[in-house]
Each structure stands twice: as structure tokens, then as C-alpha cells.
Amino acid sequence: xxxxxxxxxxxxxxxxxxxxxxxxxxxxxxxxxxxxxxxxxxxxxxxxxxxxxxxxxxxxxxxxxxxxxxxxxxxxxxxxxxxxxxxxxxxxxxxxxxxxxxxxxxxxxxxxxxxxxxxxxxxxxxxxxxxxxxxxxxxxxxxxxxxxxxxxxxxxxxxxxxxxxxxxxxxxxxxxxxxxxxxxxxxxxxxxxxxxxxxxxxxxxxxxxxxxxxxxxxxxxxxxxxxxxxxxxxxxxxxxxxxxxxxxxxxxxxxxxxxxxxxx
Amino acid sequence: xxxxxxxxxxxxxxxxxxxxxxxxxxxxxxxxxxxxxxxxxxxxxxxxxxxxxxxxxxxxxxxxxxxxxxxxxxxxxxxxxxxxxxxxxxxxxxxxxxxxxxxxxxxxxxxxxxxxxxxxxxxxxxxxxxxxxxxxxxxxxxxxxxxxxxxxxxxxxxxxxxxxxxxxxxxxxxxxxxxxxxxxxxxxxxxxxxxxxxxxxxxxxxxxxxxxxxxxxxxxxxxxxxxxxxxxxxxxxxxxxxxxxxxxxxxxxxx
Numbered sequence: 001x002x003x004x005x006x007x008x009x010x011x012x013x014x015x016x017x018x019x020x021x022x023x024x025x026x027x028x029x030x031x032x033x034x035x036x037x038x039x040x041x042x043x044x045x046x047x048x049x050x051x052x053x054x055x056x057x058x059x060x061x062x063x064x065x066x067x068x069x070x071x072x073x074x075x076x077x078x079x080x081x082x083x084x085x086x087x088x089x090x091x092x093x094x095x096x097x098x099x100x101x102x103x104x105x106x107x108x109x110x111x112x113x114x115x116x117x118x119x120x121x122x123x124x125x126x127x128x129x130x131x132x133x134x135x136x137x138x139x140x141x142x143x144x145x146x147x148x149x150x151x152x153x154x155x156x157x158x159x160x161x162x163x164x165x166x167x168x169x170x171x172x173x174x175x176x177x178x179x180x181x182x183x184x185x186x187x188x189x190x191x192x193x194x195x196x197x198x199x200x201x202x203x204x205x206x207x208x209x210x211x212x213x214x215x216x217x218x219x220x221x222x223x224x225x226x227x228x229x230x231x232x233x234x235x236x237x238x239x240x241x242x243x244x245x246x247x248x249x250x251x252x253x254x255x256x257x258x259x260x261x262x263x264x
Numbered sequence: 265x266x267x268x269x270x271x272x273x274x275x276x277x278x279x280x281x282x283x284x285x286x287x288x289x290x291x292x293x294x295x296x297x298x299x300x301x302x303x304x305x306x307x308x309x310x311x312x313x314x315x316x317x318x319x320x321x322x323x324x325x326x327x328x329x330x331x332x333x334x335x336x337x338x339x340x341x342x343x344x345x346x347x348x349x350x351x352x353x354x355x356x357x358x359x360x361x362x363x364x365x366x367x368x369x370x371x372x373x374x375x376x377x378x379x380x381x382x383x384x385x386x387x388x389x390x391x392x393x394x395x396x397x398x399x400x401x402x403x404x405x406x407x408x409x410x411x412x413x414x415x416x417x418x419x420x421x422x423x424x425x426x427x428x429x430x431x432x433x434x435x436x437x438x439x440x441x442x443x444x445x446x447x448x449x450x451x452x453x454x455x456x457x458x459x460x461x462x463x464x465x466x467x468x469x470x471x472x473x474x475x476x477x478x479x480x481x482x483x484x485x486x487x488x489x490x491x492x493x494x495x496x497x498x499x500x501x502x503x504x505x506x507x508x509x510x511x512x513x514x515x516x517x518x519x
Contacts, residue, residue, distance in 0.1 A: 029340075030340065033340070033341060125361075126360075126361075129356065129358060129361065130355075130356065131358050131359070131360050131361065133320060133354075134354060134358035134359075135360070135371075136347075137318050137320065137347055137350075137352040138347060138348070138352075138371070138372045138424075139344040139346075139347035139348040139372070139376060140344075140371070141340075141344065145375065
């Protein structure tokens with residue numbers, strides 16, 4: 001009995017991890033094979049459909065949640081910092097906090113819940129109904145046809161949604177700063193500019209690209225490996241959201257450790 | 265049997281999922297232009313045999329050849345090229361639910377050929393005409409009955425003019441009249457297109473109607489293969505019990 005056999009959850013997790021990596025490699029290979037024979041990698045219409053669904057469709061939710069969180073963050077930090085007369089630090093706190101950390105993390109969690117669940121349910125239903133197998137049986141690579149456009153769409157829209165999240169959070173912070181802390185909007189923006197550095201923006205973008213990859217990959221993997229009919233689709237959808245959120249938070253922590261070691 | 269090389273040749277195929285063995289020692293040869301019906305119990309490995317031919321499943325041991333080429337040793341690109349020469353009709357049709365009937369039929373043409381939209385529309389209309397479903401062109405799969413979906417599934421399997429058509433339970437879940445219509449379509453279309461077909465079923469009426477040859481899978485291997493008229497008079501106790509649908513006999517029944 002190996003060490004892994006003694007710890008079944010670890011063995012299980014490693015099996016899933018290797019399968020997810022394998023899915024990514026196979027998807028890439030299948031897509032590139034089509035490109036090499038001079039055909040488009042996937043249907044552009046599916047790609048744009050997915051960017052619209054994951055990107056445009058997520059703007060209201062991401063903006064609203066980020067706005068409220070930016071507002072709350074400014075309110076609570078302002079309330080504490082006013083005691084020391086340092087409330088002018090609030091704009092910088094909100095700006096750096098969101099650009100580097102909360103923007104990507106919040107967007108990641110919301111995309112996992114909204115789009116990850118949708119992708120798993122959709123691909124899971126197709127798997128159960130043998131639609132995915134039918135695509136494979138026709139000689140059309142199902143990974144290229146179904147997975148590639150979804151992964152690319154989510155990777156590309158996540159940084160855009162992070163920008164939306166940051167702007168919404170700063171708007172919330174600006175409103176609180178104006179009405180509670182007597183910081184005028186122009187001064188608020190000036191303090192934001194002074195606080196945010198390029199490395200914060202780069203860290204946020206790198207993280208969001210990574211989160212987009214994780215969410216879409218986990219969602220597609222869970223959908224394509226559904227077993228057991230309608231109940232299986234339900235279980236896979238729940239598992240997809242839980243796994244994606246956990247992995248996103250895990251990778252966020254890891255990215256923070258690496259970034260702090262690199263920059264600070 | 266003719267002297268022409270077989271379309272499909274399976275020899276000593278063994279397939280297992282974990283501890284569960286599905287096929288033990290299956291050997292089967294399919295000659296060009298024949299309509300081979302594979303019969304057997306539910307869960308006996310009939311549909312699995314079709315998936316082995318398509319290369320969706322790979323055997324643990326043994327050989328599966330399509331026109332002399334070993335399927336399990338094909339690269340992904342070769343496998344996809346082979347699959348374009350095979351049409352598969354699924355038990356529940358497996359039409360892409362988010363695409364209209366027209367788009368379902370056009371899918372393989374758009375993805376695998378360089379045909380123009382006009383040419384694709386012509387082929388789609390022609391294939392829909394062959395199964396008598398021209399009026400459903402703009403319908404979504406959810407708007408169609410089971411029999412209509414089967415016909416569309418058959419039309420989709422025909423769009424690339426396959427040499428081999430695989431049917432997984434074509435009559436399952438259909439009323440006797442629609443079932444006969446599907447059987448007649450299978451006969452008419454395979455004769456018209458000169459395609460070879462393998463039909464997996466456990467519906468005896470349907471099996472005897474369409475088959476030019478029959479084979480029976482039992483306990484993971486082919487126990488008998490012969491012409492339909494001889495099959496009906498088989499002295500094998502398993503075959504005769506299955507054909508007559510008796511509960512008494514060597515086939516274990518689970519109620």
C-alpha cells in the first residue's frame with residue numbers, strides 16, 4: 001500500500017488534478033491540429049456567444065457586488081482611521097485592495113458561481129444525452145468544438161470584469177469618502193493615483209487570467225465527466241462551483257505569497 | 265460471404281471496465297453492403313461493440329479493424345478521418361439540443377468540409393428529403409417526437425455519405441408503426457447509398473425485418489451468427505430462448 005492509498009482524499013484530489021491538466025493539454029493539441037490543417041481553431045460564433053454570456057452578462061452582478069463592497073470597505077476603514085486622523089488613506093486602501101486582491105478574487109468567485117455552474121450543467125447535460133459522444137463520433141473533436149471557445153472566452157473576459165469591479169468599488173469608496181470623510185472626488189482620485197502602482201495592476205491582471213483559466217477548466221472538466229443522469233448533473237454543478245471557488249482562493253493565496261516575495 | 269475484404273473485422277476482443285468484464289472474446293466480421301443485426305441482452309455489450317468500432321472505447325486486448333486498419337493504433341487525426349466514413353445513429357438520437365434540425369445536419373459539413381453554405385443547404389435538404397423530414401428543417405430537437413428525432417438522427421448520419429452506418433437500438437421506445445417505418449428507412453437508405461450497416465437491437469420483429477445476417481452476443485462473445493431464416497430455427501438454447509422471448513432457459517432473468 002502506497003502513501004497515497006492511505007490518504008484517499010489526497011489520492012482522489014491528485015487524480016482529478018492530473019485529469020484536469022490532461023484535459024487542458026488534449027484541448028490545446030486538438031485545437032492546434034485543426035489550425036495546422038488550415039482550418040479555424042473553433043467556431044467564432046460560439047466564442048462570441050460565450051464572451052457575451054460570461055462577460056457582458058456578468059457585468060451587472062460584478063459591478064453591484066463590487067460597488068457595495070467598495071462602499072463598505074471605505075466606510076469601515078474610514079471609521080477606524082478617523083480616530084487617528086488618517087482617513088485620507090481610505091482611497092488608497094480601497095484602490096490597492098481592489099486592484100491587487102479583491103477585484104480579481106470577487107470576480108473569480110462570481111464567475112465560478114455564475115458561469116462555472118452554467119458550463120458544467122450545460123456540458124453535463126450534453127454528456128448525459130450522448131451529444132458530446134455524437135460530436136466525437138462524427139470526427140469533430142469535442143474538446144476543440146466545445147471546450148476551447150469556452151476556456152478562451154472566460155480567460156479573456158475575466159480581466160475586463162476585474163476592471164469593472166475595480167471601477168465599481170472605487171465609485172463606492174468615492175461616495176463614502178465624499179459624504180462621510182469629507183474627501184472631495186478630485187482629491188480622492190489624486191490619492192488613488194498616488195497609491196496604486198503598476199505592480200498592483202499587473203498582479204491583478206495576472207491573477208485574473210489565471211482565475212479565468214481555473215474556473216473554465218474546472219467547469220468543463222466537471223461537465224464532461226458527469227455520470228448518472230440528472231442527479232449526476234446536479235452533483236457535478238455543485239462540485240464545480242465549490243471546487244472552482246476553493247481552487248481560486250488557494251491560487252490567490254499562493255499568488256500573493258509569490259508576489260510579496262518578488263516585490264516587497 | 266463474399267471475397268471482398270471486410271469493412272469491420274474484430275478478433276478476440278476483450279473489454280472490461282474495472283472489475284466488470286463486458287466482452288470476453290468477441291470476434292466478428294462485417295462484409296461490405298450487408299446489414300448485420302447484433303442481438304443480445306441489455307447491458308450485454310452490443311452498444312459497446314459499436315463504440316469499439318468508432319474508436320471511442322479501446323479494447324483491453326484483441327483487434328478491431330476498419331477496412332484493414334487497426335482502430336486502436338490510430339492517431340487522433342487518423343481516427344477522426346475514419347469516423348467521417350462512419351455514420352452513427354444513437355438510441356436517443358443525440359441531436360445537439362441547442363441547434364436547429366438544419367444546423368444539426370450542417371454541423372459535420374461545416375466543421376469537416378470546405379463546402380459553401382449553398383452546397384451545405386442543398387445536402388441538408390437532400391438528406392432531410394431522404395428521411396421525409398423536409399418540413400422540420402427549422403425546428404429545434406425538443407419540438408420533435410421520438411420517431412422524428414430518430415429520422416433526423418439518421419439523416420445526420422448520412423450527410424457525409426458514410427460507408428458504414430451504425431444503428432444503436434433504432435426501434436427502441438417507438439410504437440410498432442413508427443418502428444416499421446424506421447426499419448423500412450434503414451433498408452431503403454442502406455440499399456440506395458450502398459452503405460454497410462450494423463444494427464444493434466433486442467427487438468426481434470425489427471431485427472428480422474432489417475437483417476441480411478444476424479449475430480448474437482451472450483456472455484461477452486458471439487455465440488451464433490447466421491442468416492435470419494436459419495437464426496429463427498436455431499437449435500442453440502440461448503438463441504432460441506432469446507428469439508422466442510421465453511423466461512425459461514439458460515439466459516438468467518433478473519426481475
